[in-house]
Amino acid sequence: MAWAVRIRRAAAPDLPYRAREFFSGNFAASVSADSDETGLYGFQVLKTAKGFRRFVDEAIESADDLVSRISQMPPSEEVIKAMDDISNTVCSVIDSAELCRNTHPDREFVEEANKASMRISEYLHVRKQAYIRGNSVPYAxxxxxxxxxxxxxxxxxxxxxxxxxxxxxxxxxxxxxxxxxxxxxxxxxxxxxxxxxxxxxxxxxxxxxxxxxxxxxxxxxxxxxxxxxxxxxxDLDSSVIASYFPTFQCLEGLKLLAKSVFGVTLSRMSFSFGESWHPDVMKFLLHHPQEGDMGFLYLDLYSRDGKYPGCAHFAVRGGRRLSDAQYQLPIVALVCNFPNSQGSSISKLNHWDVETLFHEFGHALHSLLSRTDYQHFSGTRVVLDLAETPSNLFEYYAWDYRVLKMFGRHYSTGEIIPEKLVNSMNHARNMxxxxxxxxxxxxxxxxxxxxxxxxxxxxxxxxxxxxxxxxxxxxxxxxxxxxxxxxxxxxxxxxxxxxxxxxxxxxxxxxxxxxxxxxxxxxxxxxxxxxxxxxxxxxxxxxxxxxxxxxxxxxxxxxxxxxxxxxxxxxxxxx
Missing domain, CATH: 1.10.1370.10 (Neurolysin, domain 3)
Structure with a gap:
């Protein structure tokens, strides 16, 4: 989006504590593959028939945490993943109870499984709860x-x-x-x-x-x-796709794209004292070999507390003709909310974020490559129903294998993203x-x-x-x-x-x-x-x-x- 903030995707929030515990295997309800003693079907919690009660309690508590978090999330792949986590939680109880009540010889197990099945069935409306809650606030x-x-x-x-x-x-x-x-x-x-x-x-x-x-x-x-x-x-797995898009490689992709298509280079620059507003911010110079310096680009890519959760292009200063020999260089900033590296982990982007980055880069190129006499007409300062055209055009580059193979490399092996995977991504996109x-x-x-x-x-x-x-x-x-x-x-x-x-x-x-x-x-x-x-x-x-x-x-x-x-x-x- 040009001028105003364009909400495309907020940074993925962490799972609530109890949900993390449930899915990481620390709850007693989790399956134990290595323990000498376990419960029914490998669930630790099902060592006794009454374990079904705790099984249901923990599943509902974890799902409630997720429902609460989903209500605050924008539409995204994280919502789908969180809903699948809910489904996984609930189905673990339903499927275990269904098998137990139909096959177990112990009447107490059968009765507790029946109760668990009825309780969890009442909870099957979690997607509805998340939808209604998320679309009913804030009332004011x-x-x-x-x-x-x-x-x-x-x-x-x-x-x-x-x-x-x-x-x-x-x-x-x-x-x-x-x-x-x-x-x-x-x-x-x-x-x-x-x-x-x-x-x-x-x-x-x-x-x-x-x-x-x-x-x-x-x-x-x-x-x-x-x-x-x-x-x-x-056969798509978002984590597998993201493994080919470490953030630093995606930035290299922007550089390669600018060089190949427009013959310009993006070079990292140091800041003057007082110029930067956060340690994560980077500054680049756009340079043409014949025409000289074209403009400056700030990148503020990573999510942090207190930062607006959207993604946007901001024109800091428009370009304009000062004289026959002098041009005021444009300054722009791209603000995103991508996940940053945590500890030894490498920051990676899901493909939705790659598309967002290319979209916003399209806005930046519009601002940096324009050459107008007056700053009032510089770059994205166009009629509204034209402004999103360059950004939408550059989204195509984020889906084209000829482009993605230039920079899409596995973060640990260096393998180039497979063409078959990109084809599947495109088919899913159009489904x-x-x-x-x-x-x-x-x-x-x-x-x-x-x-x-x-x-x-x-x-x-x-x-x-x-x-x-x-x-x-x-x-x-x-x-x-x-x-x-x-x-x-x-x-x-x-x-x-x-x-x-x-x-x-x-x-x-x-x-x-x-x-x-x-x-x-x-x-x-x-x-x-x-x-x-x-x-x-x-x-x-x-x-x-x-x-x-x-x-x-x-x-x-x-x-x-x-x-x-x-x-x-x-x-x-x-x-």
């Missing part, structure tokens, strides 16, 4: 959102506009909320059939796993079952692409509607969001007091502008197909991106930039506004 934000909407509407009316959406979009390519709405509804219609088919696929999988042909697929099931399906279908795109459309519709024209009656944002979800997604809305939108920070940062991510996604798909796909690492590709797009910042009309780079059809005029061509994105996702 409902009033904050209401106040934000009313204040922005009042501002728009003072400025002579019918809505805040009209005020915010007027200077963008889209030009009006009606153009954005038509774009979103058209894309929604395109994706609906495929999204419904993916929904049914997940529902059928759940029914098979649960051995219940009538089981409904609920919103709290999505992350868990789609994660399981991806891992099962493509539920329609539902993911549908979700982004839904987010955009929520944002556009809440800041649209207001009626005389007070706005009920919960009902509006619920209606939009039912109408434009394959999923039902959970009625139990949930208000997901009060945690959607883009309503604050982007206000009627979230659609710009979908614009950028379409633009990036077209640029990748037309300009980059055949030879993404060539200097010719980079020269085209730089000289036809990045170097102008916001000093040239955005539609001219896009057409000069990727051809006239990348955008089209629509009702006095401009919308992206969606054909490259649809082709990529096999719609």
């Amino acid at each position: 934000n409902l009033f904050v959102i209401d106040k934000l909407i009313s204040t922005r509407h009042e501002l728009a009316k003072i400025m002579g506009y019918r809505s805040y959406a009209e005020f915010a979009i007027r200077s963008n390519m889209a030009a009006s909320p009606n153009v954005v709405m038509d774009f979103l509804l058209s894309l929604s219609n395109t994706v609906r059939q495929r999204a419904d088919a993916e929904f049914k696929l997940v529902q059928d999988y759940k029914r098979t796993v649960d051995n219940d042909v009538r089981a409904d697929l609920e919103p709290w099931d999505e992350a868990y079952f789609t994660g399981k399906m991806k891992s099962s279908a493509f 539920f692409s329609a539902m993911e795109l549908q979700r982004q459309i839904f987010y955009s519709l929520v944002d556009l509607t809440l800041f649209g024209e207001q009626s005389a009656d007070p706005m009920d944002t919960i009902s509006i969001v619920a209606d939009l979800k039912r109408k434009y997604t394959s999923w039902k809305h959970v009625e139990d007091g949930t208000h997901w939108h009060t945690r959607f920070s883009h309503l604050v940062n982007y206000g009627a502008g979230y659609y710009s991510y979908l614009y950028a996604k379409c633009f990036a798909a077209t640029i990748w197909e037309k300009v980059c796909q055949d030879d993404p690492l060539s200097l010719a590709t980079g020269t085209a991106i730089r000289t036809k797009f990045l170097q102008y910042g916001g000093a040239k009309h955005p539609s001219d930039l896009l057409r000069d780079l990727a051809g006239h059809s990348i955008v089209r005029n629509y009702n006095e506004g401009i919308v992206p061509d969606t054909s490259s994105l649809c082709k990529e996702l096999n719609f």
